Amino acid sequence: MKRSHKPIIWSLFAAGGTFTAFMIPVMILITGLGVPLGLLPAQTLDYESVLAFVQHPLTRIALFGTIFLTVWHAAHRLRITAHDFGIRADRVVATIFYGLAAITTLVALVVLALI
Amino acid sequence: MAFRAGVPLKDMEFVQYHPTGLPGTGILITEGSRGEGGVLLNKDGYRYLQDYDLGPPDPWPRKNAMELGPRDRLSQAFWHEQKKGRTIKTLHGDVVHLDLRALGEKKINERLPMVRDLAKSYVGVDPVYAPIPVRPVVHYTMGGIDSNIDAATSIEGLFTAGECACVSINGANRLGSNSLTELLVFGARAGQGAARIAAGSHKTNPGSAIQKQAEAAEGRIKKLFGANGGGETVSGLRDEMNTTMEEGAGIYRTDASLRQSCEKMNDIGKRFANIELKDKSNVYNTDLLHVLELGAMIDVARAIIVSALQRKESRGSHQRLDFIKRDDKTYLRHSLAHYVPGQDPDITYRDVVITRSKPGTRVYGGGQK
Amino acid sequence: MTPRRIEFEILRYDPDKMQKPEFQTYLVPCEEDWVVLDALNYIKDELDRTLSYRWSCHMAVCGSCSMMINGEPTLSCKSFVRDLPNQVCIEPLNNFPIERDLVVVLDDFLGKLNSVKPYLIPREKKSLEEGVYLQSPAQLKKFKQFTLCINCTLCYAACPQYAHDENFVGPAALALAHRYNLDSRDVGRTARQDVVASNLGIWECSFVGACSEVCPHGVDPAGAIQQAKIASTGDYFMDLILPGRKS
Numbered sequence: 001m002k003r004s005h006k007p008i009i010w011s012l013f014a015a016g017g018t019f020t021a022f023m024i025p026v027m028i029l030i031t032g033l034g035v036p037l038g039l040l041p042a043q044t045l046d047y048e049s050v051l052a053f054v055q056h057p058l059t060r061i062a063l064f065g066t067i068f069l070t071v072w073h074a075a076h077r078l079r080i081t082a083h084d085f086g087i088r089a090d091r092v093v094a095t096i097f098y099g100l101a102a103i104t105t106l107v108a109l110v111v112l113a114l115i
Numbered sequence: 116m117a118f119r120a121g122v123p124l125k126d127m128e129f130v131q132y133h134p135t136g137l138p139g140t141g142i143l144i145t146e147g148s149r150g151e152g153g154v155l156l157n158k159d160g161y162r163y164l165q166d167y168d169l170g171p172p173d174p175w176p177r178k179n180a181m182e183l184g185p186r187d188r189l190s191q192a193f194w195h196e197q198k199k200g201r202t203i204k205t206l207h208g209d210v211v212h213l214d215l216r217a218l219g220e221k222k223i224n225e226r227l228p229m230v231r232d233l234a235k236s237y238v239g240v241d242p243v244y245a246p247i248p249v250r251p252v253v254h255y256t257m258g259g260i261d262s263n264i265d266a267a268t269s270i271e272g273l274f275t276a277g278e279c280a281c282v283s284i285n286g287a288n289r290l291g292s293n294s295l296t297e298l299l300v301f302g303a304r305a306g307q308g309a310a311r312i313a314a315g316s317h318k319t320n321p322g323s324a325i326q327k328q329a330e331a332a333e334g335r336i337k338k339l340f341g342a343n344g345g346g347e348t349v350s351g352l353r354d355e356m357n358t359t360m361e362e363g364a365g366i367y368r369t370d371a372s373l374r375q376s377c378e379k380m381n382d383i384g385k386r387f388a389n390i391e392l393k394d395k396s397n398v399y400n401t402d403l404l405h406v407l408e409l410g411a412m413i414d415v416a417r418a419i420i421v422s423a424l425q426r427k428e429s430r431g432s433h434q435r436l437d438f439i440k441r442d443d444k445t446y447l448r449h450s451l452a453h454y455v456p457g458q459d460p461d462i463t464y465r466d467v468v469i470t471r472s473k474p475g476t477r478v479y480g481g482g483q484k
Numbered sequence: 485m486t487p488r489r490i491e492f493e494i495l496r497y498d499p500d501k502m503q504k505p506e507f508q509t510y511l512v513p514c515e516e517d518w519v520v521l522d523a524l525n526y527i528k529d530e531l532d533r534t535l536s537y538r539w540s541c542h543m544a545v546c547g548s549c550s551m552m553i554n555g556e557p558t559l560s561c562k563s564f565v566r567d568l569p570n571q572v573c574i575e576p577l578n579n580f581p582i583e584r585d586l587v588v589v590l591d592d593f594l595g596k597l598n599s600v601k602p603y604l605i606p607r608e609k610k611s612l613e614e615g616v617y618l619q620s621p622a623q624l625k626k627f628k629q630f631t632l633c634i635n636c637t638l639c640y641a642a643c644p645q646y647a648h649d650e651n652f653v654g655p656a657a658l659a660l661a662h663r664y665n666l667d668s669r670d671v672g673r674t675a676r677q678d679v680v681a682s683n684l685g686i687w688e689c690s691f692v693g694a695c696s697e698v699c700p701h702g703v704d705p706a707g708a709i710q711q712a713k714i715a716s717t718g719d720y721f722m723d724l725i726l727p728g729r730k731s
Contacts, residue, residue, distance in 0.1 A: 084644075
């Protein structure tokens, strides 16, 4: 037996999981509670405000990191879940989910560079 | 196996009762529970060990505590309390109480979590709030296959280590934890000795004397498979053996009790010949295992009884109501039981080798000052 | 207290005499404080001496009496009849080949234990004269939990990955490897990684957690494996950045 290369995928999975665990409550707080309840100004989610925010260089990097970690975490999670539900064609499943994650990463890279 | 092959069993009369086992199952409650501060109480809530020269009932924390006295003395104290009617009656026999309540929940969870779990599961008692019912249970045989400091026996190439062996490291009464240490030391020596012999020997050829012995042994087992309708059961004979051993060769023995058990074991030995194997399978046959083990237990039981009968003194875990004192002049010797097929074993003696530690008087607790 | 009559349906199998395993039913008068093992012993003593099963300590420390009791991997000496209904189904442990009745073949498990090098690999071997390896209580606390394993293999019966792939090294063996990797006296993590960090080692685990649920001694093999994944990931990237380093 040899050492596995799984750590590459798994570190993204673990990092993504930790990251989303912090990100999601914050997102819910802002979009689900803050703005609707009037705790944050209504303009926070206006197209102009969001666009200006995204175009900031630091935001581009942060947003890319968020999308990157989240989709790779989701891909691995969905692959394992498929296995748990009895779908044993692991090669096919892995290709689909990691493929989707790769495509999403590329799209995010391009969009965030050009926006 | 060693016994039947001609190696004597040494000091078989010394059987250790551990003072704190659960009634019914006999599950052991570790000595550590007394080490952490547990006390033993009779039915009046009295720390009865103080009546048996085990020292003053100092409150916790304490040194030279009564409850930390040697296992044989504590088991003997129980026997006396039982005779005086001061033990507590339960469905599974008489008990005394092991009280850990003074330790508190935190300490019990930290130091004795297994004790808490065992008491709750098997006797429905939470030691944080109630005392645990306990009684002496047979725990260890100090005696065993006669072996030396190299774990070797009188048969070249046969090594032995652990509880089945008798070097003797434990004399007439084993101290707590020494069984494990003994196992490690002599297990290693036995392994090294066996490796040395194996490296210097050659493979046996088919048709040799050893092969013939193997075939004879196989034949004895095959005979069991052919036996029919004896009427004796393994559990029946085993239960009778348990009862007579406990009654005749228990914590305290007398000439009469030992002779009675001796006769009973002879009777059981004869009836064993009528045992019938119910399971005739060749795959993992535990019925066969039980029959073979019962036959062996009968031989060992007879060695215990006869060795005890012939040692007319009290020493350590071998206590005679008819010979109360220790007699170093006559009996500072190891007993050796020699197998005689179908009969009681012959007993010879070998002097104890004294090097550094001389025999002294056993005094415990506060009395040492 | 009159004993409660419980019906035990036990899966029997004797390869000498039977084509396939079949259930056999026994009616047992059970005392209130009995465990399933007591009932099995009653069956063997009084009803059917041909029933084969393993047991030894009767106090849940030896790990011999593992079997399926009403579908759950359990130690028969710790399964109290007071918690069971009047009909109980008993089968040999899941995921292992049956040798005879309730006795399963454990060779695969023993091989897996051996494969993780379950012994101290010290930095420098000391002779007896040089003295002992020192360890503080704090250092012991780090791995003590993982020393509690009694090799009962209930975790292998519960693990769906082991059921799916018998080549999976498995919970107990991986927890044992972790026990040594965490031991301050040991430097064998690299020596063990070919097995532990392989695709059939910790990376086959999908963190179902059933193993820790059935463990009778709170070893938490699932936790051990996740901790091992973190350590192994660290090793992997450190080896990429600094090849040839000592662990």
